[in-house]
Amino acid sequence: MLQTLRIALDRYDRHFPFFDGTVKPPPGVSLTTFQVGQTVQLRDGEYRHERMLHDGEFEVAEFSFSSFLMAIDRGLDIVGVPVFPRRLFSPGLFYVRDDGQIRTVGDLIGRRVGLNSFQTTLSVLARGDIKRVYKTNWEEIIWCVSNPEKVPFETKRGVQTVDLPRGSDLTVMLREGAIDAFIHPHPPHAVMKKGSGITRLFADPAGEEKRYWSESGFFPIMHVIAMRRSLVTKWPELPEIVIDLFERANKIARSYFDDPNWSTLLWARLAYEDQLRSLDRDPWANGIEANEKNIKVFVAYMRDQGLISRNLEIPELFAARG
Numbered sequence: 001m002l003q004t005l006r007i008a009l010d011r012y013d014r015h016f017p018f019f020d021g022t023v024k025p026p027p028g029v030s031l032t033t034f035q036v037g038q039t040v041q042l043r044d045g046e047y048r049h050e051r052m053l054h055d056g057e058f059e060v061a062e063f064s065f066s067s068f069l070m071a072i073d074r075g076l077d078i079v080g081v082p083v084f085p086r087r088l089f090s091p092g093l094f095y096v097r098d099d100g101q102i103r104t105v106g107d108l109i110g111r112r113v114g115l116n117s118f119q120t121t122l123s124v125l126a127r128g129d130i131k132r133v134y135k136t137n138w139e140e141i142i143w144c145v146s147n148p149e150k151v152p153f154e155t156k157r158g159v160q161t162v163d164l165p166r167g168s169d170l171t172v173m174l175r176e177g178a179i180d181a182f183i184h185p186h187p188p189h190a191v192m193k194k195g196s197g198i199t200r201l202f203a204d205p206a207g208e209e210k211r212y213w214s215e216s217g218f219f220p221i222m223h224v225i226a227m228r229r230s231l232v233t234k235w236p237e238l239p240e241i242v243i244d245l246f247e248r249a250n251k252i253a254r255s256y257f258d259d260p261n262w263s264t265l266l267w268a269r270l271a272y273e274d275q276l277r278s279l280d281r282d283p284w285a286n287g288i289e290a291n292e293k294n295i296k297v298f299v300a301y302m303r304d305q306g307l308i309s310r311n312l313e314i315p316e317l318f319a320a321r322g
Helices: 013-019 048-052 065-073 121-132 171-176 204-217 229-234 240-260 269-277 289-304
Strands: 003-009 030-035 061-063 080-087 094-097 113-114 142-145 160-162 182-183 198-200 223-229
Touching: 003 013, 003 048, 003 065, 003 240, 013 030, 013 240, 048 061, 048 223, 061 065, 061 080, 065 080, 065 121, 065 223, 065 289, 080 240, 080 289, 094 171, 113 171, 121 223, 121 289, 171 182, 171 198, 223 229, 223 240, 223 289, 229 240, 240 269
Parallel strands: 003 030, 003 061, 113 142, 113 182, 142 160
Antiparallel strands: 061 223, 080 223, 094 182, 094 198
């Protein structure tokens, strides 16, 4: 009997092999890949997480790591495999006005900092890093959120949050002084324009993020590949099938750089070679062993920020070790 496997993903280069059909499913499996955003509409729509978990539209989906942990904590029908298709460092994603009033993370104390939402994975990471890496209490910052929270939770006692009008333009609010900074996973176009009045908090974001890598030993996880736990009970081979598909897709995607003209970026091939030389391990490595420290640090962030009720253990998160 032919098994149907529908996967919903974002459009990263490492996912191209799914979209162009160069990564093949095993015999007996029919694979269809959907290009679905979460907050941004892609070819096949948006709301990827809800459509997988609640609507059952997909067997497998790329899923926010913070939302995944909150769902596990609340006993929802979800489990993951240790494949992490999206990662970001936080330092390069802090934005401030260029008037010099805010020069360090410590200067954010008592200030109004904009976020998409409190529970977004990058928001959790940034607050955790503020405390762990930059020795500043995130609880002393006023957090201004521009979108409703997807999973209900109680804000930690003493923490100030402000609900902005839904869909507020954080770039405009920063320029006008309604907020003092914001943290966002997608760099605003204003950052690339001279005279925009907006800049990154860190003058050398690449250098700061390299230091983060050197000191922490990991490239922070943003998304995980998830599926319904009830489906795995019926189809126990599914986790290993999915891991194998992503491992093969990664190998194909890396081969793109064999052609120096593959990317629009002029020196992409040279940057790729420099990354291979300068890093002592693969920042994109999947599997539990390669990501155990990263996972434990993030779970601790979630617990400290009141988003989960207990310290989740790694075996309860994943249906296979990878």
